[in-house]
Amino acid sequence: VLVQTSGIVTGVVTNTGGTVTSYFIQDGTGAYSGIYVFGTPPTAVAMGDDVTLVGRVDEFNDLTEIVNVLSLTVNSSGNTLPAAENLSAATAATEPWEGVLVRVVDLRCNNLPDNTNNFQWLASNWQGSILVNDLIYDSTPTVGNYYSVTGLVNYNFSEWKLEPRMASDIEASASTG
Numbered sequence: 001v002l003v004q005t006s007g008i009v010t011g012v013v014t015n016t017g018g019t020v021t022s023y024f025i026q027d028g029t030g031a032y033s034g035i036y037v038f039g040t041p042p043t044a045v046a047m048g049d050d051v052t053l054v055g056r057v058d059e060f061n062d063l064t065e066i067v068n069v070l071s072l073t074v075n076s077s078g079n080t081l082p083a084a085e086n087l088s089a090a091t092a093a094t095e096p097w098e099g100v101l102v103r104v105v106d107l108r109c110n111n112l113p114d115n116t117n118n119f120q121w122l123a124s125n126w127q128g129s130i131l132v133n134d135l136i137y138d139s140t141p142t143v144g145n146y147y148s149v150t151g152l153v154n155y156n157f158s159e160w161k162l163e164p165r166m167a168s169d170i171e172a173s174a175s176t177g
Contacts, residue, residue: 003066006052008079009045010034010101011136011152011165020044024099024152024163025051029082034099036065036154043072047165050075063155064098084150090128093160097153104130104162105148106173109141120161123149132170133161139170146173 007025015021023045026034037055045051055069084103092102107123107130119134121141132139132149141147150169151162164170 001057002054002070003057004052004054005035005066006050006075007034008081009047009049009051010081011163012045012047013136024101025053026082026099026101029085029100031096031100033082034097034101034152036063036099036152037069038065038067039069041072042069043074045072045074046077048079048081049077050079061156062158088127089124089130092153092162093128093130095155098155100153101150102153102162103148103150106146107132107149108146109143112143113139113141118157123147123162131159131161133163135161135163137164137166137169139164139167141170147171148173 007027009023010026011024012020013022022038024036051074053069053072055066058065058067084101087102089104092104106125110122113119113121120131123132148171149162151164154161154163
């Protein structure tokens with residue numbers, strides 16, 4: 001099914017050569033307001049761009065995404081990003097928040113991200129857990145420390161993940177549990 005949709009670019013995924021390989025857009029705030037767009041865009045995009053695109057909605061391994069973008073227009077640049085939704089880890093790890101910019105506070109780092117765990121770390125607290133992934137930004141937390149993590153909710157390999165976009169998306173937290 002072809003769709004036309006618009007939103008603010010909230011995250012950009014690049015390969016090691018710096019080429020954009022995918023991105024996230026969000027229209028407003030709240031549940032179901034964001035989506036992952038797979039594939040190198042036909043026009044350069046950056047965080048804060050207001051874009052309109054036409055592409056095909058696809059369900060890839062239970063991840064809702066837009067693929068085969070036929071057209072993309074950057075309507076304006078430098079826009080304020082939607083405010084991150086403050087959620088628990090358990091709530092963030094659900095379908096309504098897929099593709100949405102969220103913030104989960106006071107998460108304990110349970111493991112170092114390395115090649116044995118696909119460079120992800122399990123973040124948890126009394127409200128649940130979620131993986132913190134390295135799709136956009138590669139973080140190096142300290143096991144046992146607590147963090148507040150802002151990121152885009154993503155679902156792949158049957159796991160819910162937070163995708164921080166930059167160093168400032170991972171803030172040390174004063175919590176001790």
